[in-house]
Amino acid sequence: MIETVLDYASWASILGGLFFMVVGTIGVLRLPDVFTRLHAAGMTDTMGAGLLILGMSFQTVVGIMHGETSYWSVLIRLVFVYAFLMFTSPISTHALARAAIVSGLEPWTNDHEDDA
Amino acid sequence: MLRAVGLGAILLTFWLLLSGHYTPLLIGFGVGSTALVVFLSMRMDVIDHEGVPIHISTRLLLYIPWIMKEIVVANIAVAKVILDPRLPISPRLVTFHGSPKTDLGRVVYANSITLTPGTITIGVSGQEYLIHALSAADLDSNEQDEMDARCTQVAEG
Amino acid sequence: MFVAATIGILASMAIVLVRALLGPTVYDRVMAVNIFGTKTVLLIAVLGFLTDRPEFLDLALVYALINFIGTIAVLKFFAFGDLGLTRRVERGPE
Incomplete structure (x- = not known):
């Protein structure tokens, strides 16, 4: 019973992760400049990766419940992969934004109230 | 030691x-x-309060669920913006005043701002944070104040 | 179902490559490559489950770290023109 629930939850979060990943990618294509694109890039790093890894973790939990002890190490590695992504993603985002602004790129804007 | x-x-x-x-x-x-x-x-000489911040580890563990919730909320908001055919964005640079005083607190705060999609920390000087926001709605001041308070609490107790 | 996940990740990787090709600035390209790396990490993990060899996650772990260091190194190279320097080079006339 609980295994079926975990299985469905796993597929749901993998599909959710794919959804956010594709939306983030569409954002990278659609948005107008590098700063706005970084917001979309952050989406793939946080929610896309997070939900996919959550879904895979559910699968390993199902495996553990079937008595496969080797899945414990898989679960630990998944947690580490996510932790690394969480710690490194904001730093590379910040480094990119900083490098772009230091090099003199002007952020794109559609604020025309100031001009009027 | x-x-x-x-x-x-x-x-x-x-x-x-x-x-x-x-x-x-x-x-x-x-x-x-x-x-x-x-x-x-x-x-x-990197083993100091900054290199090995074990004194904040328990408070950091308590902070993680809250930041996760914030990330989910912000992600859904940004996804709506991207999927909207009109692309309703109004990107802007703003300067924020944050309360964390120690280096560690400022790092936690700046990274938390960057982790939630919709806002990116571009620079920190002293207690002033230069932030790029995707739209004005991402700069909800109540939310920023709460994040500020929680980050200060995590890093400085 | 992992097949679907693999195809989804591969498709979004292809879309990101479009951004890497279009640019227009070097930062767009670096960002695209960074996202590509994150997706590679996830692709390795999913492929591990797909082929029932979850040991692939070790590779994903290492790839996550190398991707980060690579991004920072490339950015530093563009900012300073050198990986060892810590401030911008002033190129004199001589």
């Missing part, structure tokens, strides 16, 4: 968790490389 022991314990736990082979030889390799890394870190 306590921090050096803490770093060694963390590294050794990491080794043991990843290794999966518990024979005397391999555990010996783990202890050896842990000792080498701790020795090198001491020589590099």
